[in-house]
Amino acid sequence: MARDTWAYREVAVESVIDPRTGALVIRPMAGQAFAPTLPVHCSRALSDPAQYPAGTRFLLSAKLTDRLGGPQFLYAYHGDPVTVLSKAAASKFLAAFRRGRI
Secondary structure, X not given: OOOOHHHOEEEEEEEEEXXXXXXXXXXXXXXXXXXXXXXXXXXXXXXXXXXXXXOOEEEEEEEEEOOOOOOOEEXXXXXXXXXXXXXXXXXXXXXXXXXXXX
């Protein structure tokens, strides 16, 4: 089955340390349509502390989904390009998102 590219949208995410496990997890940045507590399923390389330290921001193409009626999460295909965002670029993206909201 082909991917529905219309279901995907750009989402700014960041790597944070999970307080329960101490592992790096990827979460949406605050100020978007998604809660910062929403899990993100993406390439494992993004949560590898040897490649990207905690606090690294990324721009992903992701869609909101669930698995067989389970809890919702953001899904980003592991083969899609990922952009590492600087703090200024992330702020600019979030500001443009806020201006575009209805």
